[in-house]
Amino acid sequence: MKFHSFFLIKFRALIVVSCLFLSCAKDIDLSQRENISLTPDLQIDLLIYDIDQSQFNDPTTGNLKTRISDTVRLEFLDDDYIQNDLSSVDFYFRHINTFPREIVSKIRFLSESNVEQFTVNYTIQPGATGNPITTEENELIEEGRVDLVRRSIKMVVELEVQPGTTAFEGELDFASKGFFSFEF
Amino acid sequence: MMWRLICFFLLFSSAVVSQNKPLLFNVDDLPQTLMSNPGAQINFTGHIGIPLFSQIHLSAGSTGADLYDIFADDGTNINTRIQETMRNMNSRDYFAVNQQWEILSLGWKLDRKNYLSTGIYQEVDVFAYFPKDPAVLTNEGNSNYLNEPFYFDDVSFTGEILTVYHLGINHKFDKRLTVGARAKLYSGIFNAESTGNTGRFTTYTTPGGRNVYRHEVVDLDVLINTSGFAPLKDEEGMTVEQATAELLSRSFFGGNVGFGLDLGLSYILDEQFILSGSVQDLGAVFQRKEVENYRYFGAYETSGLEPLFPDLDENDEAIPYWDIFEDEIDRNLRDETTNQSYTTWRPIKANFAMEYGFGPAFLPCHYLSVKKVRYMNLLGMQLSGVKRPKGFVYALTAYWDRKINENQRFKIAYSLDDYSLTNIGLMYTRTFNKFNVYLAANNLLGFPNLAKAHSASIQLGMQLIFNK
Numbered sequence: 001m002k003f004h005s006f007f008l009i010k011f012r013a014l015i016v017v018s019c020l021f022l023s024c025a026k027d028i029d030l031s032q033r034e035n036i037s038l039t040p041d042l043q044i045d046l047l048i049y050d051i052d053q054s055q056f057n058d059p060t061t062g063n064l065k066t067r068i069s070d071t072v073r074l075e076f077l078d079d080d081y082i083q084n085d086l087s088s089v090d091f092y093f094r095h096i097n098t099f100p101r102e103i104v105s106k107i108r109f110l111s112e113s114n115v116e117q118f119t120v121n122y123t124i125q126p127g128a129t130g131n132p133i134t135t136e137e138n139e140l141i142e143e144g145r146v147d148l149v150r151r152s153i154k155m156v157v158e159l160e161v162q163p164g165t166t167a168f169e170g171e172l173d174f175a176s177k178g179f180f181s182f183e184f
Numbered sequence: 185m186m187w188r189l190i191c192f193f194l195l196f197s198s199a200v201v202s203q204n205k206p207l208l209f210n211v212d213d214l215p216q217t218l219m220s221n222p223g224a225q226i227n228f229t230g231h232i233g234i235p236l237f238s239q240i241h242l243s244a245g246s247t248g249a250d251l252y253d254i255f256a257d258d259g260t261n262i263n264t265r266i267q268e269t270m271r272n273m274n275s276r277d278y279f280a281v282n283q284q285w286e287i288l289s290l291g292w293k294l295d296r297k298n299y300l301s302t303g304i305y306q307e308v309d310v311f312a313y314f315p316k317d318p319a320v321l322t323n324e325g326n327s328n329y330l331n332e333p334f335y336f337d338d339v340s341f342t343g344e345i346l347t348v349y350h351l352g353i354n355h356k357f358d359k360r361l362t363v364g365a366r367a368k369l370y371s372g373i374f375n376a377e378s379t380g381n382t383g384r385f386t387t388y389t390t391p392g393g394r395n396v397y398r399h400e401v402v403d404l405d406v407l408i409n410t411s412g413f414a415p416l417k418d419e420e421g422m423t424v425e426q427a428t429a430e431l432l433s434r435s436f437f438g439g440n441v442g443f444g445l446d447l448g449l450s451y452i453l454d455e456q457f458i459l460s461g462s463v464q465d466l467g468a469v470f471q472r473k474e475v476e477n478y479r480y481f482g483a484y485e486t487s488g489l490e491p492l493f494p495d496l497d498e499n500d501e502a503i504p505y506w507d508i509f510e511d512e513i514d515r516n517l518r519d520e521t522t523n524q525s526y527t528t529w530r531p532i533k534a535n536f537a538m539e540y541g542f543g544p545a546f547l548p549c550h551y552l553s554v555k556k557v558r559y560m561n562l563l564g565m566q567l568s569g570v571k572r573p574k575g576f577v578y579a580l581t582a583y584w585d586r587k588i589n590e591n592q593r594f595k596i597a598y599s600l601d602d603y604s605l606t607n608i609g610l611m612y613t614r615t616f617n618k619f620n621v622y623l624a625a626n627n628l629l630g631f632p633n634l635a636k637a638h639s640a641s642i643q644l645g646m647q648l649i650f651n652k
Contacts, residue, residue, distance in 0.1 A: 024633055025635040027256060027636075028251055028256060028635040038323050041324065041326075041327035043325075043326055048487055048490050069493070070491035071502045157491055175488075177395065177396045
């Protein structure tokens with residue numbers, strides 16, 4: 001009995017000492033854990049193309065096709081991290097043109113049911129062979145409009161050649177990227 | 185001859201050293217000293233640990249960050265502090281948690297020269313290097329790190345829970361030399377490891393290239409091995425209590441088996457100088473049951489999707505560029521889950537110590553006791569090391585081991601290690617008749633405010649010790 005009580009007293013003392021040690025954490029506020037967030041900024045390439053006059057040739061008639069377009073699905077726009085945690089996107093579009101005519105670029109973002117969410121329109125300045133002209137365009141979608149990106153799933157690129165008298169020969173390079181900011 | 189031995193000892197110990205439980209090393213009154221050096225000089229003829237209470241060991245440490253770095257109550261933004269802390273850490277910083285719980289422990293003198301000890305303990309060991317590049321990529325993204333690779337090599341961790349059954353012999357070879365060995369049978373309960381990974385992700389700026397950037401994953405090969413994890417993963421809605429119960433149910437021969445060996449010696453150079461050294465856990469666990477391996481490998485680069493402007497009618501389907509892109513990624517960046525057995529090496533520990541004794545003491549006379557000389561004071565230096573995936577983790581400890589009387593003893597130690605330059609430890613042991621209790625704690629200066637401590641460690645226990 002004596003041994004038993006001694007054992008208990010000593011063991012309790014050890015536990016108390018241990019707890020005293022382990023409870024000593026000062027000058028911190030663990031409730032701040034609720035404010036922890038990840039805020040990555042990602043630079044992501046989107047679409048590219050590099051086309052010449054053959055792309056504007058109507059195979060049926062052989063004439064100049066003044067308007068061409070294509071649609072690319074951007075499935076990642078439907079992912080959870082976009083739907084829940086995206087805070088802003090800064091799109092960047094760049095054309096390098098050696099065609100000697102203006103070309104109107106329309107970049108449209110559509111929902112699954114092809115409803116236009118937002119569009120970026122600008123005119124690509126004419127260049128010349130050996131004198132490429134660069135046209136750049138930015139579109140900042142901030143928090144108030146970010147739902148437009150969340151609802152989008154398709155990116156439509158459309159080019160419309162403007163009338164002119166010079167021969168339509170040259171190349172058109174397109175580069176695009178998005179600067180996606182998140183808050184998880 | 186003596187100086188040659190000292191030089192050899194120092195040279196060897198500078199090559200293979202680090203930190204385990206230095207406060208219990210070479211404490212010849214405590215049976216636990218046989219767990220860190222089976223060839224230690226000992227001063228008892230038998231021991232029986234109080235079941236479940238003969239040794240409780242807890243240690244945790246982080247070399248790069250402490251709680252205060254993250255949760256300081258100073259009015260600044262916590263996310264800014266996290267970002268700064270992550271930037272200040274590097275991929276060799278690590279987090280370590282080790283817990284040992286002795287379930288059974290006993291030993292007795294077989295004759296004047298041999299002491300047999302045996303027991304069971306349960307161990308949890310978690311060691312993870314800070315995965316700096318993946319962590320920075322997740323927290324900050326690639327925007328501020330263009331043209332800088334993010335290395336997946338930084339992902340390196342080991343974690344295991346196991347029960348250890350051991351049997352050791354301590355043999356007094358002659359007046360100077362004592363040697364010992366301990367055989368161990370490991371029963372692995374849970375294991376997860378991922379080491380030796382490769383790969384890098386880079387976002388290059390490409391002036392004159394096809395797009396603004398080029399994203400590149402090169403030489404990716406990340407492997408995560410697990411055993412004992414699959415059944416927990418498959419149980420949907422399993423609570424922490426249920427998972428713990430499931431793990432504990434495998435404690436006794438329920439898991440993967442392994443074998444190991446501890447070796448140790450101590451050598452009296454002259455009456456006052458004693459050298460000792462040991463290696464622990466020379467062994468492996470063969471992970472055969474409930475194994476799942478997750479592997480991610482391959483290489484890929486992209487500058488974006490390329491529309492081809494095909495000549496389509498209104499009713500024609502657009503080219504599925506995204507599906508083609510995803511298929512290409514799946515072909516080049518692959519993942520697979522397999523059930524291949526694997527072997528995990530236990531973290532080998534090495535300890536070397538040199539002691540100088542002064543102030544002679546006298547031992548109680550007993551026919552089984554052969555240790556002739558004892559000192560009230562021991563000044564010592566100990567080098568210790570634990571093998572981790574990226575190399576040994578070292579510690580250098582200087583200590584004063586003071587015997588107050590036959591029943592009380594303390595040891596005060598100062599350690600240099602990866603955690604701090606102010607690591608002061610204290611061990612105190614007291615014996616009441618045959619009942620012994622001991623308490624040891626490292627980094628005492630950190631205990632008043634653990635939030636600012638990079639490490640903390642405590643060992644305590646109680647047992648019956650017989651010396652006549």
